[in-house]
Amino acid sequence: MADTAGPGAAPVGGAPSFPVPTMPAPPVGIVGLGQLGGSLAAALTAAGRQVSGWDVDPAARDAAAARGVRITREFSGVVVLAVPLPAMATALDGLVVDADATVTDLGSVKVPVLDALGPVLGRRFVGGHPMCGTERSGHGATDPQLFAGARWALCLERDTELPRWLRVAEVALAVGAEVVPVTAAEHDDAVAAISHVPHLLAAALAGAAAEAGPLALALAAGSFRDGTRVIGSDPAFVTAMVEGNARPTAAALERVRAQLSRPWPDLVATGHAVTTRAGDRRTVRVPLERAALLALGRAGGAVHRRLAAFVEGWVPGEG
The missing domain is CATH 3.40.50.720 (NAD(P)-binding Rossmann-like Domain)
Known part of the structure; x- marks a missing residue:
């Protein structure tokens, strides 16, 4: 390749690591x-x-x-x-x-x-x-x-x-x-942070909004809808997912709690930078x-x- 992907990457023309199969795509x-x-x-x-x-x-x-x-x-x-x-x-x-x-x-x-x-x-x-x-x-x-x-x-x-x-x-x-x-x-650690914890946060956000009363739910719009969408999934599916990955999910949830303890301006700025990165x-x-x-x-x-x-x-x- 003209560029490499770090350790182990190679330029075009390098030898394959094993004989390349030529059989047709299997069913x-x-x-x-x-x-x-x-x-x-x-x-x-x-x-x-x-x-x-x-x-x-x-x-x-x-x-x-x-x-x-x-x-x-x-x-x-x-x-x-x-x-x-x-x-x-x-x-x-x-x-x-x-x-x-x-x-x-x-x-x-x-x-x-x-x-x-x-x-x-x-x-x-x-x-x-x-x-x-x-x-x-x-x-x-x-x-x-x-x-x-x-x-x-x-x-x-x-x-x-x-x-x-x-x-x-x-x-x-x-x-x-x-x-x-x-x-x-590696997969389970990663998805705990970007999939499993978001399901738990969506559930917590929905539950907290319900505790705020009917007026809060009546005023809920785009940000609430986006923040709670995934918890509309089958509860049995979500439960099996987070319990099946309990240790990484608990660790990822602790990182979220630590973020929430930061001064709010710092928290907002950090989150904004991550989601708007190039x-x-x-x-x-x-x-x-x-x-x-x-x-x-x-x-x-x-x-x-x-x-x-x-x-x-x-x-x-x-x-």
Whole structure:
């Protein structure tokens, strides 16, 4: 690349870290056809990928079939678990999965899912989490554009097989997402701060406003709506998410409490500076090697294209 992404990045023309697969894109099977799974199936079908799916809800199966998804209990290629966190460990029960299939998930926490599925699936498992979705749920909330422009965290553990990681990354790229290489622990620490704590703060803000009385709720407008939107999500989903990531969420919440104890002018100025910072990006090419890919993610960057011996992406600009 003309630019590098820090440690491990290399210029165009460097050697690949492993033989680059040339096989056609594998089929994708999706277990769970609610908002995320149904949206992924619809987006992949629109992109020309071969997609099959299953859901315990007949209505979700019928809705997916109407969008061109083949409904089956047999899967191969890349298998995506798009089920609630409490159901993750049993999601494949009663299904037939090819012995060489790569399995990934869309769960909002990664360490507990890795702990549950890693011993069973071994190196076949690649944890993932697309940072998208709305407060709506179920197959009625399907949106084939849901992933366009979204960040998709994809876990690279020490024993992750890079060709499998790339297969999952290609699924994310096919629906318009940008891939952020992370470890499961790094992911959980990060999303505690930018997703899980905001859900708790939204709940606290709504509860405090209710205690202020009917007049306060009657006057609530844009800032209150924006600040409380996410707590309109299914309470069971939010509870499973924050309890499944309890330690990092508690630590992130303590950082928020510390911020709130600062003098208000300093607090406001700091927050304003963070949210209005420059959004410049610098294009980089990174070799297909774990340390280099993780360096890209840790720098705040993402992958947006697969090349032969590299991935192309971006990191935040320095200006």
